[in-house]
Amino acid sequence: MSELPTIEPLPPVADCAMPWDRPVGDTVAAIGGARAECGDTFVIDSGEDRYLFLFSPAGLRAFYAVPEKQASKGVADAKMLMRKLPEELFQGRRITPHELFDRSSVSAYLGALEEAISRQLAGLNPGDEIELFDFSRRLGHRLGLASWAGREILDSDEFGELTDALDALDGAEAFVAPTRMREVALSGKAAEREALARAERILSRSVQGRRSPRGDLLDEIVSRWDDAAEPEKRVGVSRDIILLHLASMSNLFAALGWTLVHLVQHPRILERVRAGDGADRDLATRCALESTRIAQRSIMLRAVLEPVAVDDGSRTYRVAPGATLATFLPLTNLVGAPGLDAYDPDRWRGPRLASPSGLPPEAVTSFGHGPHSCPARPFALTAMSRVVERLFGTFDLEPRFTQATAPPEQIGGVARSAEP
Ligand code: HEM
Incomplete structure (x- = not known):
C-alpha cells in the first residue's frame, strides 16, 4: 500500500472500509457506527484511499464551500463512475x-x-x-x-x-x-x-x-x-x-418512486394534492422534495487536489492532496433535529426547508448546496410533480407492499427499493 495522504492533526480513524474495497453489508450502519464511535469528524482508510468524513455544522459548511480547484467533485465522481462506465x-x-x-x-x-x-x-x-x-x-x-x-x-x-x-x-x-x-x-x-x-x-x-x-x-x-x-x-x-x-x-426515477410510495402511504396528503387549491397548489412539488430528502442515500465526495484547510468548528485540519473529503446524507437528513425522520411535505416553504426551524441549510440536502448543487433541480421537480398530478388525477393506487426499504449496500444517489 502506498503512503496515505496526511491530515494534520489526524482525527480518529474508524475501523471501517468503503464497500467498493471490501463488502460492508449495510453501509448506513457501518458509517453510522463509525460516527457513533469517533464523533462528527473522522477518517476511514480504505483500499489505497483516505477519506475525511465531516458531519458537524461547520464541517458541512466547509465541505460544500470548498472550491472545485482545491477539492474536486468532478474528479471524485469520475473515479467512482469509471468503475462502471467506459x-x-x-x-x-x-x-x-x-x-x-x-x-x-x-x-x-x-x-x-x-x-x-x-x-x-x-x-x-x-x-x-x-x-x-x-x-x-x-x-x-x-x-x-x-x-x-x-x-x-x-x-x-x-x-x-x-x-x-x-x-x-x-x-x-x-x-x-x-x-x-x-x-x-x-x-x-x-x-x-x-x-x-x-x-x-x-x-x-x-x-x-x-x-x-x-x-x-x-x-x-x-x-x-x-x-x-x-x-x-x-x-x-x-x-x-x-x-x-x-x-x-x-436519481430521478428513484426519487419519483419514493414520492409515489409515500403518497400511497399517506392518503390524507394525497387528497390535498388532488384538490390542489390555495396554499396546496405547489404541494406535489413539496411532496417530491420531502420524499427526495428522506430517500437520499448520497455519499458526497471531493478529491483534494491542492492542500486545503478544513474547519469543523472545533479545530482546523490541514488535508494533503490525494485525500478525499466526504459526507453521507442518510446520516444528516434524518437525524439533524427531532422530527426529521417523519414524512411531512408541509415542512417545505416553496423550495426551502422551514421546519424544524433554525437548522443550518447544509444540515439537510435534497439537491445539494453551493457551486455543485444540482443543475437539473427545476427539470426534476417539474417532471416529478407533473407525474404525481397526472397519475393520481387519473388512477387510484393501492399498496401491495407492506414495507419499503433501501438496499443495504447502496452508497450514493437516491435509494432504490430492496423489495418489489
Ligand atoms: C430527483 C432527481 C435528482 C436529485 C435528487 C439530484 C441530486 C443532486 C445532488 C444532491 C447533487 C449535488 C451533489 C454534490 O454536491 O456532491 C447533484 C448534482 C448534480 N446533478 Fe442532480 N439530482 C437529480 C436529478 C438530476 C438530473 C435529471 C440530472 C441531469 C440531467 C442531474 C445532473 C447533476 C449533475 C451534472 C450534478 C453535478 C453538478 C456539479 O458538479 O456542479 N441531476 N444532484
Missing part, C-alpha cells in the same frame, strides 16, 4: 448539464415531459399490478430521452432496445451495487462497451433523421457539434446525450 464516454464532451439547463427555460422541455407521461399512462389499465420502481424507471427513461434526445425518439421502433442498452450501461451501479464492480473490472467492461455502441447506433440514427430545428434541448446539444465532421459529430452528439441521460438516471 472511460471514452467521459472524453470530449461538449455540453454539461449546467450549460444545458442554465440556457434553457422550462418551456424547452415541458411539452416533452407531458408527452412522455401521456405515453406511460396510456399503457395502464384499471386492475393492473405494477412494480413501482420498474414503472418509475421506464417513465424516467421516457421523461429524459424525450427531453434531450428529441420527442421523436419515443416513436422509434428501437426505443426498447435503447433503454435496455442504457440499463446495461447504468453508471449508478457503481454506487448502488459497489461490490459488483470487481466483476465489471475483470470483464474489461465488455458488456458496457457493447451497450455503449448499441446506444450510440440507435441515437445517431434518430438524430440524423431530424430535418429541422425544434427549439428543444436536443437542438442545443447538436449545435455544439456544428463544426465537427462525421463520424465525430454523430458519436459526439450521441455520447453527450448518453452521459446526460445516465446522470439523470442516477
Whole structure:
C-alpha cells in the first residue's frame, strides 16, 4: 500500500472500509457506527484511499464551500463512475448539464415531459399490478430521452432496445451495487462497451433523421457539434446525450418512486394534492422534495487536489492532496433535529426547508448546496410533480407492499427499493 495522504492533526480513524474495497453489508450502519464511535469528524482508510468524513455544522459548511480547484467533485465522481462506465464516454464532451439547463427555460422541455407521461399512462389499465420502481424507471427513461434526445425518439421502433442498452450501461451501479464492480473490472467492461455502441447506433440514427430545428434541448446539444465532421459529430452528439441521460438516471426515477410510495402511504396528503387549491397548489412539488430528502442515500465526495484547510468548528485540519473529503446524507437528513425522520411535505416553504426551524441549510440536502448543487433541480421537480398530478388525477393506487426499504449496500444517489 502506498503512503496515505496526511491530515494534520489526524482525527480518529474508524475501523471501517468503503464497500467498493471490501463488502460492508449495510453501509448506513457501518458509517453510522463509525460516527457513533469517533464523533462528527473522522477518517476511514480504505483500499489505497483516505477519506475525511465531516458531519458537524461547520464541517458541512466547509465541505460544500470548498472550491472545485482545491477539492474536486468532478474528479471524485469520475473515479467512482469509471468503475462502471467506459472511460471514452467521459472524453470530449461538449455540453454539461449546467450549460444545458442554465440556457434553457422550462418551456424547452415541458411539452416533452407531458408527452412522455401521456405515453406511460396510456399503457395502464384499471386492475393492473405494477412494480413501482420498474414503472418509475421506464417513465424516467421516457421523461429524459424525450427531453434531450428529441420527442421523436419515443416513436422509434428501437426505443426498447435503447433503454435496455442504457440499463446495461447504468453508471449508478457503481454506487448502488459497489461490490459488483470487481466483476465489471475483470470483464474489461465488455458488456458496457457493447451497450455503449448499441446506444450510440440507435441515437445517431434518430438524430440524423431530424430535418429541422425544434427549439428543444436536443437542438442545443447538436449545435455544439456544428463544426465537427462525421463520424465525430454523430458519436459526439450521441455520447453527450448518453452521459446526460445516465446522470439523470442516477436519481430521478428513484426519487419519483419514493414520492409515489409515500403518497400511497399517506392518503390524507394525497387528497390535498388532488384538490390542489390555495396554499396546496405547489404541494406535489413539496411532496417530491420531502420524499427526495428522506430517500437520499448520497455519499458526497471531493478529491483534494491542492492542500486545503478544513474547519469543523472545533479545530482546523490541514488535508494533503490525494485525500478525499466526504459526507453521507442518510446520516444528516434524518437525524439533524427531532422530527426529521417523519414524512411531512408541509415542512417545505416553496423550495426551502422551514421546519424544524433554525437548522443550518447544509444540515439537510435534497439537491445539494453551493457551486455543485444540482443543475437539473427545476427539470426534476417539474417532471416529478407533473407525474404525481397526472397519475393520481387519473388512477387510484393501492399498496401491495407492506414495507419499503433501501438496499443495504447502496452508497450514493437516491435509494432504490430492496423489495418489489
Ligand atoms: C430527483 C432527481 C435528482 C436529485 C435528487 C439530484 C441530486 C443532486 C445532488 C444532491 C447533487 C449535488 C451533489 C454534490 O454536491 O456532491 C447533484 C448534482 C448534480 N446533478 Fe442532480 N439530482 C437529480 C436529478 C438530476 C438530473 C435529471 C440530472 C441531469 C440531467 C442531474 C445532473 C447533476 C449533475 C451534472 C450534478 C453535478 C453538478 C456539479 O458538479 O456542479 N441531476 N444532484
